[in-house]
Amino acid sequence: MQACRPCSSPATGLISSSIAWRNLREHVDGIFDLHLKDLLQDERRCRNMIKEYEGIVLDYSRQRATSCTFKFLLALAKEAGVKEKIDMMFEGKHINKTEDRAVLHVALRAPRTEKIVCDGKNVVPDVWDVLDKIKCFSERVRSGSWVGQTGKVLKDVVAIGIGGSYLGPLFAYTALQTGAELVQLLANVDPIDVAIALNGLCPETTLVVIVSKTFTTQETMLNAKTMRSWLIASVGKEGIAKHMVAVSTNLKLVKEFGLDPDNAFAFWDWVGGRYSVCSAVGLLPLAIQYGFNKVNQFLEGAWSIDSHFRCAPLEDNIPVILGLISIWNVSFLRCPARAILPYSQALQKLTPHIQQVSMESNGKGVSMDGRPLDFHAGEIDFGEPGTNGQHSFYQLIHQVITAVYSPTHVCEPISNHDELMCNFFAQPDALAYGKTWEQAKAEGISDDLIPHKIFTGNRPSLNILLPTLDAYTLGQLLALYEHRVVVQGFIWGINSFDQWGVELGKSLAGKVRVSMNSVRMKGEELKGYNYSTTYLLNRYLKGKTLYKLHKSMLLDVKDKVHLRDIRQLVLLFFFDLIYHTTITSYT
C-alpha cells in the first residue's frame, strides 16, 4: 500500500488537477478492496474517527477509509483553501461570484453584539431590528392583542412559500411540534394543496404570511392571490392589512401587491433561499407557533456550530469532516447517493430540506470560474425517518446502491425509544458487515436460499448522535448540514450559492404559460415546440374538458361532503386520483 505522503501543489485550474486529488486517486485504488469488517477491528482507527462537540457525537468509523485516507483528505481541503474560504464567507466577501453577492446566513444567528461586515457595513444591527420586529409581532398575535378586521383573535396562520421558503420552515416547525398546530404551510400550486390548507379555516380569524425572497415565484404569488381573494371576500380590501404580512427582500413588490410595508419582514440578498431558515422566512412562523424564546434557542444553537466551524482546526472540525466524507464517497468511491435517515419522527422533514440545500447547491457542472468539471459534483440525497425507511428502501441499500448512510439520532429519556435505538445501532453494522455464506450456512439456511440471504456489506455509513432534540440542538443540526454542503462546494471549487438551472425551468414554464393562454383565449395553434411537447400540450389542453368535468364532480362532492371529516377528504383525494390516473393513462 502506498505510503501516505500528502503533498501540496499549486492549484492549477480544477481541483482534480491538483497533486492532493491525484494522491487520493492513487490511494483509493490501494484501499478499494478493504472491507469494513476488517477496518472496524482496528480500535485505534475507530477511536480517531469519533469526534464530539457540545454533546454531539459524530462516529464516522464505518466509512471505507483508513487514517491515512483522512490525511489525504485534509491535504485536499488545504489544497482547496477551505479555511481561507470559510474566513472569506464570515468576512462578507462576495463569494457567490455569479450573482456578485456575499453569503452571510451565519449573520442571521449572530449575537446582538457580534460584528459581521458586508460591503463596509455591520449587518448584525439590521438582523436584530428584524428579530425585534418578529418578537413584537409574534407576541401580539399570540397574546391576541393583534386582532383581525372584525375584531376577532387570529387563531390560524397559513404560511405560503416554496423551495427554501417552505422546506426549511417546515423542517424546523415539524421538529418542534408537540401539540396542536396553529400554523399551516402551503407550497404547491395544486388546488388540492390550497384546499387542504384552507380546510376548516375562517378568514376572520386567519393570518396569511407570504414568504418569498424574490416575491416573483409563480407558485407562491398565485397562492398569495388566491388567499388574498379568499380574505377580501370576507373582510374586505381594507382588512388585508390585518390579515396578510410578507417576508421578502423585495419590499417594492410587497407594496405593489397591496401590503403595508410595516407588515413586511425583510431579509437580504446575502441570504440564499435554501439557507434562509434563520431569517424571518423560518423564524416568523416559528415565533408565532412556539414563541420567540424557542427562536432564540434555535439561533443560539446554529451560532454555536458557526463558531465551531469558523474556529476549529480542520481535523477536528465536524462540518469539514462531514464535507470531506461526502467528497471521498462521491468523487473517489463513486457512491453518489446518500440516505439521510433521522431516527426521530420529529425530524421527518430534515431530509426534504437538506435535499434542497445539498442538491440545489452542489448539483453543478462548472467551476466557480465557469470551467466544465471533469468529475461529478453534488450527491443524490434521499431518505425517510428510521425505522420507516427500513420497511421501505433499505433492501436496495443492502443489496445494490452503496449509499452513504447518515442516521441522525436523538437520545431521549423515555425507554420506549429503545426499539428505535436498537435499530439505530443495528443498521450501520448490518450495512458494514453484511452476511457471509458461512454465516448463513451456520444459521441452517437451505442452500437454495443462501444466495438470497447473504449480503456483501461494506456499505459506508456515519452516525450523528444528538444529546436531545430541542430548539438549540435543532439549530446545531441545521448549521452542521448547511456547512457540510458549503465545504463540499469549497473543495469541488463550484458555486454552492446560485441556482441557474432552476431559473431555466422557470423561464421555460413562462413560455408555456403564454402559449397556453394564447390557445385558450385566442384559439391559436401551438407553435415553437418540438413534436412531443406539442403533442402532449395539445392532449392536455383538449383533456382540460375532462378536468372541467372532474372539477364539477369535485365541487359537487364538496357540497355533499363536510370537509371537516378527514375520511371524506380522502374521498376527494380518491376522486382526484381517478382524474389524474385517467388523465395520465389517457395522455
Ligand SMILES: O=P(O)(O)OC[C@H]1O[C@](O)(CO)[C@@H](O)[C@@H]1O
Ligand atoms: O423565496 P422565493 O424567491 O419565492 O424562491 C423560492 C425558491 O425558488 C428557488 O429560487 C429555486 O428553487 C429556491 O432557491 C428558492 O428557495
